[in-house]
Amino acid sequence: MSFRLLLAVPLLLGLCSAQVQPVQSPHRPPSAAQIDGFRGPIQTSKYTVRQLEKDPRPQPKLPIRRAQKGWMAFDESGQVSDEGDLDLAGKVEHLVRRYYSGDGQLNTTEVIDGQKITRYGRETVKSPDGAVEYRNIVNGTLQAAVVARINEARTGGETTVADPNGKTIIRTRWEQDGRTQTVQSWGPNGKFVLHSQVTTDDDGNVIESGRFDETGRLVSTMSFYQGELTSFWQDPECNCTNTAAFLGKDGSTIFYSTDKAGTLYKEVQRHPGRSSNQELDQDELYDQNGELVEKIAYRYVRDEHGNWTTRTVSVLDLSTNEMVPVQEDTRELSYY
Numbered sequence: 001m002s003f004r005l006l007l008a009v010p011l012l013l014g015l016c017s018a019q020v021q022p023v024q025s026p027h028r029p030p031s032a033a034q035i036d037g038f039r040g041p042i043q044t045s046k047y048t049v050r051q052l053e054k055d056p057r058p059q060p061k062l063p064i065r066r067a068q069k070g071w072m073a074f075d076e077s078g079q080v081s082d083e084g085d086l087d088l089a090g091k092v093e094h095l096v097r098r099y100y101s102g103d104g105q106l107n108t109t110e111v112i113d114g115q116k117i118t119r120y121g122r123e124t125v126k127s128p129d130g131a132v133e134y135r136n137i138v139n140g141t142l143q144a145a146v147v148a149r150i151n152e153a154r155t156g157g158e159t160t161v162a163d164p165n166g167k168t169i170i171r172t173r174w175e176q177d178g179r180t181q182t183v184q185s186w187g188p189n190g191k192f193v194l195h196s197q198v199t200t201d202d203d204g205n206v207i208e209s210g211r212f213d214e215t216g217r218l219v220s221t222m223s224f225y226q227g228e229l230t231s232f233w234q235d236p237e238c239n240c241t242n243t244a245a246f247l248g249k250d251g252s253t254i255f256y257s258t259d260k261a262g263t264l265y266k267e268v269q270r271h272p273g274r275s276s277n278q279e280l281d282q283d284e285l286y287d288q289n290g291e292l293v294e295k296i297a298y299r300y301v302r303d304e305h306g307n308w309t310t311r312t313v314s315v316l317d318l319s320t321n322e323m324v325p326v327q328e329d330t331r332e333l334s335y336y
Contacts, residue, residue: 031078036068037278038078040305041336045072048086050328056317062267062285062294064313067329071095076336077104144169198244209244222256234262253277264288279308292316297323307333 033042047067055064070086084095099108109120121137134146142164150157156175162168170193172185179200185193192214199208205227211220219238223231227246234242243257251272258264270282285294295316300308313327 031074032080033074033078035278036072037276038074039307041076042074042078042305042307042333043336044074044332044334046070046086046090046332047072048090048330050330052325052328055315055326056319056324057294057315060294060315061265062283062296064296064315064327065280065283065298067311067331075100079104079106196242205246206244209242211238211240211242213238213240220258220262222258224256227254229256229264229266232256232258232264234258236262238262247275251275265293266290293318295323303333305333305335307331309333 038045045068047070069083071082071084071092072080073082075081079100080098082092082095082097084092087093093113095112097110097112098106099110101107107122111118111120119139123135123137125133125135127133129149130152131147131149134148135142136144136146144164145162145166146159147162148157148159155177156173158171158173160168160171168186168188168190170185170187172183174181174183179202180197181199182195182197184195187193195212195214195216197208197210197212198206201207205224207224209222209224210218213219220234220240220242221232222229222242222244224244224246227248232242234240239260241258241260243255245256246254248254251270251274253269253271253276255267255269256264257267265288266286268282268284268286269277269280270284271277271280279300280296280298282298283294283296284292287293297314299312299314301310302308309331311329311331312325313329314323314325316322317324
């Protein structure tokens with residue numbers, strides 16, 4: 001079962017299927033409905049899936065996009081009040097219910113599974129030294145504490161996640177030096193997790209993405225010019241990955257990534273007319289020779305608000321070079 005956590009800890013390992021959102025005003029953060037791609041005064045969404053044909057890909061690398069939870073209900077501000085899965089009879093199960101404070105901040109979440117109710121809460125404590133501690137509470141018991149610090153110049157900081165006994169689960173440090181940002185993470189007992197470095201140009205476009213081992217030795221690097229890869233190299237023994245993402249001007253999002261074997265892939269997500277990759281028309285994957293290895297197409301039927309009510313997913317069968325419809329998704333939507 002998955003649901004939105006009360007406190008999001010950044011995932012620093014960069015997934016190729018990550019969604020890229022447009023920049024929002026800091027004074028008006030996006031609502032859950034906007035993040036999920038809904039338009040208009042959405043009230044409820046019921047989402048069902050029907051399989052049409054078997055996926056022709058023997059070992060797919062591109063995941064078929066899933067919509068949101070089977071059942072979702074929103075308040076009038078666009079925040080999720082309820083969400084859950086649907087059983088075969090269409091009944092909501094594993095219900096997650098959220099409660100917000102007067103200023104719109106999520107402060108309590110209930111997970112209802114049959115007769116069992118689990119309550120999640122969060123306490124925020126600010127220290128005189130500027131650190132902020134977030135305490136995650138489950139059924140009245142502390143489960144984890146997250147302490148975030150940032151330096152006065154706002155050019156670096158550190159986040160530490162600890163268990164109820166104060167033992168560190170993960171510690172992450174970041175530093176911004178001009179156009180170069182460095183991130184390092186360590187797990188329990190100081191075990192090395194990640195050391196990455198990204199350099200951007202004056203417009204914020206990535207020009208170099210590197211990964212380092214625990215000794216600081218460069219083990220993977222990708223270089224770019226105006227969003228196009230110019231070179232890459234990866235130590236085949238590093239057991240690591242690397243990734244970089246770009247928003248194209250033609251309504252596309254492009255990911256360059258390497259797998260643990262050092263193979264490079266380029267993913268092109270096409271979403272013309274939409275500034276984020278929340279809803280795709282096509283998703284294409286190319287190998288390092290520029291050959292198309294996978295393709296997924298999404299076709300939508302939309303209502304008067306512009307939200308899709310039917311979505312047909314087709315996958316390229318390389319043996320026949322034909323697109324095969326493999327899935328039909330349906331959403332029943334209501335509005336305020």
